[in-house]
Amino acid sequence: MSGYVESEAAVVIDGVDKVFNAGSLDEVTALSGIDLTIGAGEFVSLIGPSGCGKSTLLRLIGDLLTPSTGKVTVFGKPAHGARLDQDYGMVFQHAGLFDWRRVAANIELPLELRGWSRADRAARSAEMLDLVKLPDFGGHYPRQLSGGMQQRVSIARALSFQPKLLLMDEPFGALDEMTREHMQLELLRIWRETGTTVVFVTHSIPESTFLSSRVVVLSPRPGRINSIVDVDLGERTDDTREDPAFFAKATEVREALRADEVGA
Amino acid sequence: MIRNRLAGLGPPIVVGVAGLGLWEGVVWGFGIRKFLLPKPSSIIGRLSENWPILRHAGWETGRIALSGLVVGIVAGIVLALVTTRFRTLNEGLTPLAVAVNATPIVALAPIFNAWFGITGTLSNQAVVVAIVFFPVFINTARGLTEVHPDELELMRSYASSEWTILREVRIPNAMPFFANALRVVAPLSVIAAIVAEYFGGPQDRIGNVITSNVAFVRYDVAWAAIAVASALGLALFAVALLVERVSMPWRAAMGDGEYTTTPGRE
Numbered sequence: 126m127s128g129y130v131e132s133e134a135a136v137v138i139d140g141v142d143k144v145f146n147a148g149s150l151d152e153v154t155a156l157s158g159i160d161l162t163i164g165a166g167e168f169v170s171l172i173g174p175s176g177c178g179k180s181t182l183l184r185l186i187g188d189l190l191t192p193s194t195g196k197v198t199v200f201g202k203p204a205h206g207a208r209l210d211q212d213y214g215m216v217f218q219h220a221g222l223f224d225w226r227r228v229a230a231n232i233e234l235p236l237e238l239r240g241w242s243r244a245d246r247a248a249r250s251a252e253m254l255d256l257v258k259l260p261d262f263g264g265h266y267p268r269q270l271s272g273g274m275q276q277r278v279s280i281a282r283a284l285s286f287q288p289k290l291l292l293m294d295e296p297f298g299a300l301d302e303m304t305r306e307h308m309q310l311e312l313l314r315i316w317r318e319t320g321t322t323v324v325f326v327t328h329s330i331p332e333s334t335f336l337s338s339r340v341v342v343l344s345p346r347p348g349r350i351n352s353i354v355d356v357d358l359g360e361r362t363d364d365t366r367e368d369p370a371f372f373a374k375a376t377e378v379r380e381a382l383r384a385d386e387v388g389a
Numbered sequence: 390m391i392r393n394r395l396a397g398l399g400p401p402i403v404v405g406v407a408g409l410g411l412w413e414g415v416v417w418g419f420g421i422r423k424f425l426l427p428k429p430s431s432i433i434g435r436l437s438e439n440w441p442i443l444r445h446a447g448w449e450t451g452r453i454a455l456s457g458l459v460v461g462i463v464a465g466i467v468l469a470l471v472t473t474r475f476r477t478l479n480e481g482l483t484p485l486a487v488a489v490n491a492t493p494i495v496a497l498a499p500i501f502n503a504w505f506g507i508t509g510t511l512s513n514q515a516v517v518v519a520i521v522f523f524p525v526f527i528n529t530a531r532g533l534t535e536v537h538p539d540e541l542e543l544m545r546s547y548a549s550s551e552w553t554i555l556r557e558v559r560i561p562n563a564m565p566f567f568a569n570a571l572r573v574v575a576p577l578s579v580i581a582a583i584v585a586e587y588f589g590g591p592q593d594r595i596g597n598v599i600t601s602n603v604a605f606v607r608y609d610v611a612w613a614a615i616a617v618a619s620a621l622g623l624a625l626f627a628v629a630l631l632v633e634r635v636s637m638p639w640r641a642a643m644g645d646g647e648y649t650t651t652p653g654r655e
Contacts, residue, residue: 184542187542189542189545208545208546211548213546214546215543217539221539221543223540223557223558223561224639225564225637226639235547238547238549238557266642268639
């Protein structure tokens with residue numbers, strides 16, 4: 126248990142396998158032999174072809190699934206305990222806002238469930254709406270917002286209780302390219318301002334390269350960690366997307382993904 | 390928005406009045422016999438002549454419809470909540486309810502007379518309850534269970550209890566489904582009450598007023614009773630719309646169009 130420095134590791138995945146429908150005819154090994162340590166404050170992407178188990182891995186960290194073997198530790202405690210302590214916020218591809226709550230009330234939902242007072246909730250949701258640059262939309266209903274705006278609200282909701290870990294499952298997958306690039310910059314800004322650890326699932330090579338400090342490349346069926354690409358591009362701006370160093374890193378990620386195909 | 394709504398009433402009123410005018414003209418012009426189709430003007434005349442009887446009949450039938458409606462709705466919602474909590478019960482009961490709902494329940498009216506008495510109102514109420522219950526139960530149960538998986542995962546990430554998920558997600562999610570059922574069953578309750586009255590129950594109700602006046606060849610009075618029944622159905626439908634509007638302000642904020650056919654979220 127003392128193999129890592131507790132204060133620096135946000136997530137430790139130790140020898141994890143995940144088998145669905147074990148023992149039946151449709152048994153699927155989704156993940157096999159996963160070892161991964163994510164440091165506090167890191168921005169790590171999980172990338173791989175569909176069916177490689179990257180979303181499964183994210184759900185194991187969030188204790189929305191339990192590993193078949195091995196263990197997942199989040200901030201030094203078992204993932205289950207971390208979920209019960211609500212140590213992380215989650216953002217899905219589908220913004221998942223509740224139609225019946227106004228935008229501010231959606232952001233305040235996790236705070237309400239934690240028993241915050243009305244005044245505290247209102248103050249925090251206003252702060253969060255500023256953070257995601259939607260200060261005037263608290264009184265709207267989610268359906269009155271565009272897809273990109275809804276996803277910002279979803280991020281605001283996930284961050285409202287200031288979790289030290291943010292789990293994101295293809296959050297920009299349903300957005301158009303322009304909105305997506307804009308949201309990427311916004312997310313990096315928010316990451317810098319809050320100091321949150323981010324685990325980000327994507328199947329986009331440029332997205333993973335642009336956002337992350339490390340890109341974890343998964344191979345399909347059963348999902349294994351094929352390689353981990355360190356990305357050091359300094360502070361990202363829109364210009365980064367046209368930087369040769371960025372292309373070089375994206376190529377490295379692409380080749381790591383291709384290596385799987387050859388290997389398989 | 391209110392001005393738009395009032396403006397929206399214009400065309401149907403114009404068409405309705407024109408339709409009545411056409412009806413009057415056709416009956417007069419083609420000399421259609423009174424027992425086949427009386428003129429609107431003579432129906433209105435009978436309506437005012439027989440107003441005390443018709444008002445009483447409308448009131449009593451309305452009470453049967455409304456009480457049956459309320460009992461059917463409450464029973465439907467309660468059973469939907471129970472089946473949502475117990476998955477196996479839901480899986481066993483829902484297909485059965487869908488099947489029963491597809492059968493002509495109103496055909497049970499004479500049987501209900503044998504069960505609950507032919508002279509009292511209980512058998513009529515029972516028909517209304519049986520008609521109302523199934524659509525409410527089926528739709529509400531669907532709304533309670535057809536929740537987007539991401540939303541359930543989100544609630545689990547908050548370490549929410551099943552009770553919290555029910556309160557925060559399932560019940561609000563079910564409301565548009567329930568509202569759709571309500572739009573159907575509110576006017577249906579009047580139909581059910583009247584059909585039940587054709588088979589039995591006290592003699593001073595809309596159903597019996599229609600049958601007895603037809604028996605005495607007073608077709609225009611029967612039509613006047615039908616007009617009262619229509620007004621009842623419309624009134625209950627209006628109440629259903631009002632309940633929907635008041636209980637789901639987020640739908641009103643979105644405009645009606647995109648919600649009327651597909652409740653919930655895609």
